[in-house]
Amino acid sequence: MNKTLGSALIVAGTTIGAGMLALPLATAKLGFGLSTALLIVFALLAVKAAWMMVDHCIALDGPASLDALGRSAFGPLGRLVVAISMGFLYYSLMAAYVSGSASLLAASTGISQGAAALLASLAVAALVTLSVRVVDISNRLLFSLKMVALTLVVAGLLPGISLHNLQGDSALPLASLPIIYTAFGYHGSIPTLVNYLEKDRKALRQAIAGGTLLPLALYLIWQLVVLGSLDQQALVQTDGALEKLVSALTGGQGGWLSQCIHLFADLALATSFLGVAVGMFDFLAALFNRRFTLAGRGQTALLTFIPPLAIALYFPGAFISALGFAALALAMVALVLPALLSHQQKRHLEGALMLGVALLVTVAQLAG
Template sequence: MKSKVLGSTLIIAGTTIGAGMLALPIASAGIGFGTSILLMFGLWALMAYTALLMIELHQYADHSATLHTLAKQILGDKGKYIASFAMLFLFYALCAAYIAGGGGQFADRLEMIFGVSLSPTLATLIFTLIVALTVTIGTHAVDKLNRILFTLKLIAMGSVLFLLAPNVTQGYLTSLPMQQGLIVAAIPVVFTSFGFHGSIPAIVNYLEGDTKALRKAIVIGSSLPLVIYVFWQLVTLGVVQQETLVENSGLSNLITLLSSAVHVEKLATIIGVFADLALITSFLGVSLGLFEYLRDLGGSKASKKSSTNTFSKRAIAALVTFLPPLCFALFYPQGFIMALGYAAIALAILAIFLPTVMIAKIRKVAVNANQGSLKTEQGTVHYQTGGGQVALYGAMLTGLVIVTAQLLVTFGVLPSLG
């Protein structure tokens, strides 16, 4: 596998395997192992399919185009505004969550490893600055750092799986859903754990629109998290009894339960390190996608003739990318939780509704008007995602189910998770 393809694959996988992975056992505790696996396979297939739709869309624009550019080109101003809202809401909510959580974890690790004690505010500022500088340098820098962090994350994950696997109890894995409503309530959480679509435009630009390479990166990059999630669910839901997990929801309780169940003193520390790495790799991917999106909004292409202007544009884009979520995390450390409750809705708009609607329109134009004014960079379509109309409208229907489920949870009709 070529270096850039490998790097892109790991960026996709690293973006997907974030802090949301740690919420999977909590969200699926009440529905059982078997049901959670079925949900994961179904939602992985949905997200891989819509990601491939985005690759099909990118044939109709320059490889540096973002979702904002595509939405404006295909759907007009209304599509552009919807794309802008969904992208900004989702990315800023996630970045605020990652900064708030990452700053505290960064302070803990500095004290644990180096004996350096920092205030939560200073630790958060330093953590954000490190990520901001990496993203501002460019996708290449994110690629290199992400490879190292992703490798360390796999080692930490492998250690956790190795320590927990011998303690799996088969009977715990056969638990059935405690309430049928919990199955629907778990859908948005599982769905969000497969989100990586915001980083696709940056990957398309990095691979210079090479459709074959992009398809490989997406299929492999999204499949890695699925495999890891299956093993993670196996060793967590199989070690702790279903009723105990449901009664002791929350990440800290999960780590405590796993540690006490297997009687391994350092397990809590290893899971903590894994959580750190999962968070920062996801933060890198999400903030990279937001950074490139804001650069596109700012018309950075016009400044390519001047390196000074290019640098200033990147600096401004970095400031707009990181300052709002940083302020939110510093002044409202608990406020982002409410916004994250709606992240699944924004992700559904971004990863399902926009790609399917744009593909439906562009295919219709291509058939009825012999491609009309919509031309690919090569002049003809070289790749079209399979499944036809059935898959397209099936994805739209599933998106409606996800949004409805989240709204029902928000308004208390369905039970909340964790």
């Protein structure tokens, strides 16, 4: 199988997930035009930051890891700084994914939210513990099904969109920036892909570009049909809950469209959960020097999945808030880290750009 294509789909699968589902909830007041402009800008920034990380990963001696990048950028304190940032980022994202998956699974099956959270975590943990190859194959299947479901959802919603609903109310975009930024937050998986593609710079750049631009196109289509189908009041009344968004889109009725929307939401969370989990798994394995044995990978799996599962169980409605806080750690990993490495290489303009965006996202999250 083509590993470059598989890597692109891991990037896309990680991207087209909880962030996509959260975008209409976060950008309802902006309208379609302004949210489109922001999505394009952040997509290009995501590609640039990822390419910078790839260059730094390739320059490392031995296998690429965020741990090694941290040591290179921050010196002796690098491991601690990156470990804290990555732990905060991954656990925030995974808590959001467990919470969102549990909410949708519980709504569709009738089981308790706690049981749904445990079931979703066990399923993803089993795949990630086996190998990256298993994640790649599983992700391809889920991604293909997700695209079919999305096509049917768009076809069902498109005839009912209203141009009036696409207009914003001139609201400042500050509060929505962390969610838009996190919607392109696949950067924690970059070292895993660098090792998977054996430091092939051309293949990595192609995978990252394709894996980012495909979600961008789908985001714009998703924004068009969701924002066009619901007025701002209906979106605000969802309170950031995925099951309420799904219910609003279907008018609370059943039928094929409702089933397709539920299926798309489930698959979007599943692929995103897989992509983030494999990055977290590899990061923790490198950080704690866990061996590639059944016992070693089992220990890493417990470190990877127990904390976000506990967060989701104690704070079941933390979907949107967890994504927002993930933006703070993502800014450190995907912007500040490559910026400091670029500064060491005297690429000051690139470094300044990344630091400026990191500051903007941080201020937006803290102000919100």
